[in-house]
Amino acid sequence: MAAPTRIVIVGGGIAGITVATGLGRRLGRSGAAQVTLVDRALSHVWKPMLHTFAAGTALPDRQKLSLLAQAKANHFRFRLGSLQAVDRAARQLTLAPFDAEGDGAALAPTQLGYDVLILALGSRANDFGTPGVAEHCATIDDLSDAEALHRRLRGQVLAALRSEASLRIAIVGGGATGVEFAAELKHAVDVIAGYGTGALREKLRLTLIESGPRLLAAFPDRVSRAAAATLADLAVDVRTGALVTGADAAGFTLKDGGRIEADIKVWAAGVRAPAVLARIEGLDRSRTGQLVVGDTLQATRDPAIFALGDCAACPQPGA
Incomplete structure (x- = not known):
């Protein structure tokens, strides 16, 4: 047999x-x-x-x-x-x-x-060989990544609540993961604020960075416009046409010479x-x-x- x-x-x-x-x-x-x-x-x-x-x-x-x-x-x-x-x-x-x-x-x-x-x-995620990304950016590729990022976010939220400092988060990648994560972070802050810590809403500085001309490039244009409008309503600073050329401990460097400062940097591109x-x-x-x-x-x-x-x-x- x-x-x-x-x-x-x-x-x-x-x-x-x-x-x-x-x-x-x-x-x-x-x-x-x-x-x-x-x-x-x-x-x-x-x-x-x-x-x-x-x-x-x-x-x-x-x-x-x-x-x-x-x-x-x-x-x-x-x-x-x-x-x-x-x-x-x-x-x-x-x-x-x-x-x-x-x-x-x-x-x-x-x-x-x-x-x-x-x-x-x-x-x-694909960092395209961008200097500093591997050393300074979190990814959300698997459960261990997600749990590690959550622990870091929780620590930063507690630190922001105990001080006058802002909570600066920047996400690179305007695809589904980046867009959804940005919206989810705003929802999380709203939940926390509901327990009497409303000042956290004003402390959060959330930036979404996309190198292309629009968000959700793989989707129809109407979906892209709707996502951009929703994030604008949530006070997310959306930067399209912004190419990241490097990451360091303090934030991202852009091709046009600009900077986006961030305490937490998330790479969700490619x-x-x-x-x-x-x-x-x-x-x-x-x-x-x-x-x-x-x-x-x-x-x-x-x-x-x-x-x-x-x-x-x-x-x-x-x-």
Whole structure:
């Protein structure tokens, strides 16, 4: 009797969970395939919610989906780990060590074999090599980012309430994440002000910086105009056509020579693939690091590897 096909899905976002659940029900239940989902976290949270966790207007514990429970209910396996390398010749993954108990104990890397590999690793913000961004700016790429940013915001809010200082926050990126985060921050301040700290509204100086001519460039113009009007009503200082050329501890430098001072700097501009994809040798990649795939979502140079979601680049017909 032939051994079941080993299907490994890396990435427990919405794409990875959907594929693992579907394959588990169709192939895992019958034993035709051994379906395994790998992720570095035990739970999934929907990425479009991350800005609300960062702002503190929603609690992540109420939004989490247990990957272990999902695996048990849908006939696939779950493996905790972070992808470190792919040996395409041996069809084997190396999963990075992780701290199982939270006590700092390092575990050795482990290997996991596959017959079919499905990469659903998502994306991360693209700083375009802008000096100072990596050192001085927060991102909202995953739950740990969102929680770290929320802790920092909370500390800055408390400091502002105890002093005469303003709370200066600048967000780079006028896409969905930047626009929604700006609005959510204003909502959070309004909630806090409702508990008798109304002065915080006057202390907040919130700036949204976009290099293009309008917000939400991927959406119709009417949506862009509506978003700009809403942010104006919320007293958000929207700067379009403003290209950031550097970040430092005190704020951002603009191409026109201007400055935007900020105590908290958030980078929500651009999209690029996770760095681990660059360590998979011999595959075609897009300009921003995504794996190039064909109509079947198979990598152009390896039919055993599929990529989907934000980590994949599927050329359009005729492009």
